[in-house]
Amino acid sequence: MTSWITICDTCKHESWSAETHDRPDGEVLAERIEARAAAAGVNTRRVSCLMGCTHGCNVAVQAPGKLAYTLGRFTPDDAAAQAIVDYAALHAESDSGQVPYRTWPQGVKGHFVTRHPPLPGEEA
Numbered sequence: 001m002t003s004w005i006t007i008c009d010t011c012k013h014e015s016w017s018a019e020t021h022d023r024p025d026g027e028v029l030a031e032r033i034e035a036r037a038a039a040a041g042v043n044t045r046r047v048s049c050l051m052g053c054t055h056g057c058n059v060a061v062q063a064p065g066k067l068a069y070t071l072g073r074f075t076p077d078d079a080a081a082q083a084i085v086d087y088a089a090l091h092a093e094s095d096s097g098q099v100p101y102r103t104w105p106q107g108v109k110g111h112f113v114t115r116h117p118p119l120p121g122e123e124a
């Protein structure tokens with residue numbers, strides 16, 4: 001079973017300004033993630049707010065029965081999108097959702113915000 005990337009499409013990076021931006025950074029990041037996700041075999045969906053607004057851009061990586069993670073403080077660029085997708089593909093390949101640190105894409109290091117264990121009885 002594959003993993004899902006849930007992308008907050010209303011996030012604004014700390015550099016966001018109404019004077020220089022015409023849409024939320026989260027929309028930009030979502031487009032860039034979506035453009036790469038199918039090729040990597042992971043699913044995506046958008047939500048408006050993951051309640052991490054002070055440290056956007058935010059995403060969550062989840063799969064049934066596995067450890068789930070939220071990651072934040074991303075700038076909405078191609079490098080961040082690729083790192084998130086690459087990490088989600090590794091999450092999908094893992095048995096428990098725990099991806100060995102040595103295999104983490106460089107671009108996700110320092111971006112982990114929370115980890116959620118699977119509900120009791122739902123562990124993979």
Ligand code: FES
Pocket residue numbers: 008009010011012026048049050051052053056058
């Ligand atoms: S707007 Fe993205 S977490 Fe709240």
